[in-house]
Amino acid sequence: MEIRKGKREDLQYLPAILMEAYKGIEEYGEKNIEKARKYIEDLYEEDPECFFVAEDNGKIAGFIFCNRFWYSKFEHSHVGAIHEVVVLPSYRHEGIGRILIEKAMEKLKPSKIELWVGEKNENAIKFYENLGFKRREKTGKWIRMVYIA
Ligand SMILES: CC(C)(COP(=O)(O)OP(=O)(O)OC[C@H]1O[C@@H](n2cnc3c(N)ncnc32)[C@H](O)[C@@H]1OP(=O)(O)O)[C@@H](O)C(=O)NCCC(=O)NCCS
Numbered sequence: 001m002e003i004r005k006g007k008r009e010d011l012q013y014l015p016a017i018l019m020e021a022y023k024g025i026e027e028y029g030e031k032n033i034e035k036a037r038k039y040i041e042d043l044y045e046e047d048p049e050c051f052f053v054a055e056d057n058g059k060i061a062g063f064i065f066c067n068r069f070w071y072s073k074f075e076h077s078h079v080g081a082i083h084e085v086v087v088l089p090s091y092r093h094e095g096i097g098r099i100l101i102e103k104a105m106e107k108l109k110p111s112k113i114e115l116w117v118g119e120k121n122e123n124a125i126k127f128y129e130n131l132g133f134k135r136r137e138k139t140g141k142w143i144r145m146v147y148i149a
Contacts, residue, residue, distance in 0.1 A: 003099050006044075006051035006063060013060050014040045021086035027141070028118035040065075043083050052103045054087070054096045062087035062096050066104040072114050074137060074144060080108030082115040101131050105147070113147040 015036035022029025030036040043065040044051055050066040063086060070081035082104055087097045105113065115133070117124050119141050129135075133145040 002055045003103055006053045010053055011040055011044055014063055017088055018086055025121050028121055050107050052100055061091040062100055064100040064104050066108055068108055080111035080113040110149055115145050116142045119143050
């Protein structure tokens with residue numbers, strides 16, 4: 001497994017991975033592959049330097065998008081943001097998610113980091129808590145979590 005910087009050419013593979021990864025928690029994912037494509041493209045454009053993929057023998061197993069320049073209305077300042085992290089179900093529980101987050105954190109430091117997670121996405125909430133994120137506000141079905149170095 002190799003964790004490397006993502007490239008524009010990688011984007012074409014990500015909508016299908018995203019749709020697969022959100023099976024069972026569809027309410028927090030994208031409605032269809034077209035929407036997923038647009039979402040991925042927008043995330044990439046926000047901060048292309050803050051995009052990493054986990055690759056296994058040429059196959060993308062997971063990815064992360066972050067943003068070094070995110071304005072947080074909750075913090076009233078610019079913070080680092082993690083906008084999306086996914087690992088394909090068949091590659092989970094091997095620590096790939098953790099490595100992707102650590103890679104993003106390295107890129108975002110020393111900023112405070114913000115992310116939003118679905119309230120019923122307990123696996124992800126626990127995963128973030130294990131990495132040092134703390135729960136903050138709830139807005140609709142989303143919970144804001146922050147990491148302070
Ligand atoms: C959240 C997500 C990215 C985690 O990916 P992952 O690669 O499975 O993450 P990790 O392996 O680093 O850690 C996940 C769990 O596996 C455990 N784990 C890590 N290495 C392990 C190993 N070698 N053997 C067994 N378990 C292991 C971790 O302790 C953690 O378990 P816990 O949370 O119960 O303590 C993945 O589940 C996912 O894609 N979910 C769907 C999309 C999503 O919800 N994204 C977040 C949106 S905000």
